[in-house]
Amino acid sequence: MxxxxxxxxxxxxxxxxxxxxxxxxxxxxxxxxxxxxxxxxxxxxxxxxxxxxxxxxxxxxxxxxxxxxxxxxxxxxxxxxxxxxxxxxxxxxxxxxxxxxxxxxxxxxxxxxxxxxxxxxxxxxxxxxxxxxxxxxxxxxxxxxxxxxxxxxxxxxGPAGSAAVTVPAGAVKTVALGAGPAGAIDAKAIAPAAANAVSISMDPNAVPKPIGKRPPQLVKYHIETVELEGKLDDGTTFTYWTFGKKVPGPMLRVKQGDTVELTLSNAPNSKAIHSIDLHSVTGGHGGGEHTQVAPGESKTIRFKVLNPGLYVYHCATASVPHHISAGMYGMILVEPPEGLPKVDKEFYVMQGDHYTSHAHGTKGHQAFDHGRAADELPTCYTFNGSVGALTKEHKMTAKVGETVRVYFGVGGPNKVSSFHVIGEIFDRVYSEGSVKAIKTDVQTTLVAPGGATIVDFKVNYPGKFLLVDHALSRVGKGAAGALEVTGPADDSIYKASSGAMHVEH
Ligand SMILES: [Cu+2]
Structure with missing residues (x-):
């Protein structure tokens, strides 16, 4: 350890x-x-x-x-x-x-x-x-x-307690704390959706290629932290804080024994300091201690990846739950020397819980709600950063007979995921992202905030397979993705009854 x-x-x-x-x-x-x-x-x-x-x-x-x-x-x-x-x-x-x-x-x-x-x-x-x-x-x-x-x-x-000087009426203007020059945010009012909002959801197909056999080497990465207006849901926008303008941030893929040189830059127009803590790093708070980067600046760390597995990274700047909830998380895969077993399709999916000023589905620009975050009462859950990212925006597809792997992590900041694919069984689960903790034939696997898992399964039957957090109330708040499988249907595996619905015993 x-x-x-x-x-x-x-x-x-x-x-x-x-x-x-x-x-x-x-x-x-x-x-x-x-x-x-x-x-x-x-x-x-x-x-x-x-x-x-x-x-x-x-x-x-x-x-x-x-x-x-x-x-x-x-x-x-x-x-x-x-x-x-x-x-x-x-x-x-x-x-x-x-x-x-x-x-x-x-x-x-x-x-x-x-x-x-x-x-x-x-x-x-x-x-x-x-x-x-x-x-x-x-x-x-x-x-x-x-x-x-x-x-x-x-x-x-001077004398304590009583006011020795009377401030004349009108000299003191009341300004709500936290209100910027642009004006105070009324807790009940909602601003119009940001016109410049862009899609921030990461394409689940954006998985780097398997590394294959090679000796350990130096790997360089450069990530920029960017604050931007993004689409949270249809008609709803949110000020995201990101690694590389996407949620989750880029998937990194290295080999056990590699040395990584990671440069973190904070965009000049950022309002907050940002940083990165990778759970694959030994020492220096995972990098968080030495990557606190002010707007317009860069910092570089070097680390050796000692342990194989799938690891979460996230921003570690106070208030950390705010930075994570605003989108600052991603994953790094550290392949063991022999690599992982070959599969036909690989996907990159991360779950997050979000705390907005108004209820799920409210149109307009939502502000981050510190009170809800402190109480751990999310207004929505996402797979890859926005509601509908993996059901409407991006496609995940496979053909009958192919093997599928999902690199699944939870950025959180707070909620455990009960990861499940409706109508499928995980043939193999690398439990908690450990490449050696292999379980077979699993229906639902728990993934902690700041934790990950790898699931492999062969798709034997066509259809739309929904990825969900099986705490199912969350599906209605956004925790869903869809894997579309095409190909011939084998009636011996599954057969829908035709005509009027009836049940035989
Ligand atoms: Cu940050």
């Missing part, structure tokens, strides 16, 4: 298990300017009405960035998460932007101030009236970011 994948360091634990601590609607101020130095009109108005005898104004410029393996706020001197100081009656005037380009904000819950979100080149200004003495916290409210380091302290000299 390998060492535990994730050393229980504070950062690692935070990185992985950061849930989604969404604050309710903390009343908040001030407003944004897209350009550095330009105060938004509301802020100007607020200033104009502020009491004349107010205290000192502390002008502070902050940028986000990485320091010591953590995501932090940096001041102009490069101090990470600086302590912000002032006296009761003073004001902090903070100009803040994203140093690495990912999306962030800065919130002061005890002081009832939250900035708008910023990313890319946008610059946001936020005014924080120091209304009471004491030590307070500031942090980034994007799920997971506080846990990976974006947190600091405000120290205010």
């Amino acid at each position: 390998k060492a535990p994948k994730f050393a229980p360091t504070a950062v690692a634990v935070a990185l992985l298990f950061a849930a989604a601590p969404l604050i309710g609607s903390v009343g908040a101020t001030v407003v944004t300017g897209k350009n550095a130095g330009s105060a938004a009109p509301a802020a100007v108005a607020a200033k104009a009405r502020a009491p004349a005898a107010a205290g000192q104004v502390h002008k502070i410029t902050l940028k986000t960035g990485m320091a010591g393996g953590k995501m932090v706020y940096l001041d102009e001197k490069g101090n990470a998460n600086p302590v912000l100081k002032g006296k009761v009656g003073d004001t902090l005037e903070i100009t803040i932007s994203s140093g690495e380009g990912a999306e962030h904000d800065i919130v002061f819950p005890e002081l009832k101030v939250a900035s708008a979100k910023f990313s890319g080149k946008s610059v946001v200004k936020v005014t924080v009236p120091l209304t009471q003495g004491g030590k307070f916290t500031y942090y980034c409210s994007i799920p997971g970011h506080r846990q990976i380091g974006m947190e600091g302290t405000v120290e205010v000299e």
Whole structure:
């Protein structure tokens, strides 16, 4: 066995298990300017009405960035998460932007101030009236970011508790936390479907060719993480986060003993940092520790594939369930030295559970729902990223007499699959993706989130064979695929009764 994948360091634990601590609607101020130095009109108005005898104004410029393996706020001197100081009656005037380009904000819950979100080149200004003495916290409210380091302290000299300065009415504008400059998302309203949405579903036929006999070698891969509007269902779109614009990401195929050089690039227009953790990797959190890549950047890792089998890979950036649920998973097959037995057809299928702001079937653009994800209540399930991907969009076909293999994995993030093909029996199951754990004559096989299986079966009879998660309520929410088998029907294997339906005993 390998060492535990994730050393229980504070950062690692935070990185992985950061849930989604969404604050309710903390009343908040001030407003944004897209350009550095330009105060938004509301802020100007607020200033104009502020009491004349107010205290000192502390002008502070902050940028986000990485320091010591953590995501932090940096001041102009490069101090990470600086302590912000002032006296009761003073004001902090903070100009803040994203140093690495990912999306962030800065919130002061005890002081009832939250900035708008910023990313890319946008610059946001936020005014924080120091209304009471004491030590307070500031942090980034994007799920997971506080846990990976974006947190600091405000120290205010003066009487604690009561507000020593009255903020004049109209000076404070209420902005829902998490609302970007484009406007707050009403929890009940639904935006129109994204006009630029594309298909993100991976073709199940996109399986690399068997490797055959060869000595171990160096294999190079380059994967780009891309955030894009994709079709989730008919009339429904979703902001996917992907490896290579498809869900699942590309299937990788190597041989036991190979060394893999993997470069992960994050597209320049991404809003989040991304990474990759491959379950076939020994050490470095499966790669997650050293592939945290900011928008527009690349990182490379090298690893030797010591164990054969079928392994899941996924993004390991907080909040990990969000990144996975948004589509960031795929598989790597590590062939044993002798390879796998030859079959006629190979398919690549992965199941995911999705958490959207509205019920399954709601038309429009669906937002990711952190609450539903935390409660593990998916609104839909998919095979290869979107509802209908393997029943309407892509075709899986075979001929009577052929042998079929399905590389099946669960990206999850949360739900176990009871993988089954209706009207077929798996002749051979490589249980849990292990090439040595062979079971024969299996009806349904369990596949864990972050787990995989390989199933082989000969198709002996024509028809439409449905791939399902046999937790069958999920089929109605999208967990289905279809294998179409053509060829002669052997009546001795199966025969439909003709004419009126009757039952003989
Ligand atoms: Cu990611």
